[in-house]
Amino acid sequence: MTLPLDSILTLRLVLGEILAEQLPQAGRQWLDTKVNLTNPVSIQTAFVAAPRFTGKQPVSLSPERRQQIAELRSHFSILAWPLDRVTRLYLLLHLPLEQKELFIQSIETLFETAEMNELVALYASLPVLPYPEAWVFRATEAVRSNMGLFSIHWPWGIPTLPSSFPNWPGTS
Secondary structure, X not given: OOOOHHHHHHHHHHHHHHHHHHOOHHHHHHHHHHHOOOOHHHHHHHHHHHHHHHOOOEOOOOHHHHHHHHHHOOOOOOOOOEHHHHHXXXXXXXXXXXXXXXXXXXXXXXXHHOOHHHHHHHHHHHHHOOOHHXXXXXXXXXXXXXXXXXXXXXXXXXXXXXXXXXXXOXXX
């Protein structure tokens, strides 16, 4: 099941509100400057630098916020995510969503150069990224490599792979 673009944009708005409430002032200012950049390389650079400006404390979500996110993407939750991971997802959703090839290449570049925490953020973001068919390899890679944090969150915080990825091996 592909998440419609309007749902992705709404999720981006909700994440922005959460981050505005929970990031320190310097982190909010830094993030505001980064999401206004239109160059994918600038967003990728911000993705890498995020923990230095956001911190790693766990995000705090009201029951209303949890419900709001669940309505956008069933079985998806950012509960207990650190702020840097939420920020990284928010940054990913500022890449050019409607330019398929550029969006996919930007994400793939991040996968190719990522350190472990960046990989966790990338894998955990897969269910809400557009073009789910492009992420089947990355999702299978996460499962095959025993990506610890991905495996822990998969059954509870990430939709089932077949519903997220229509071409998942073994589905018709």
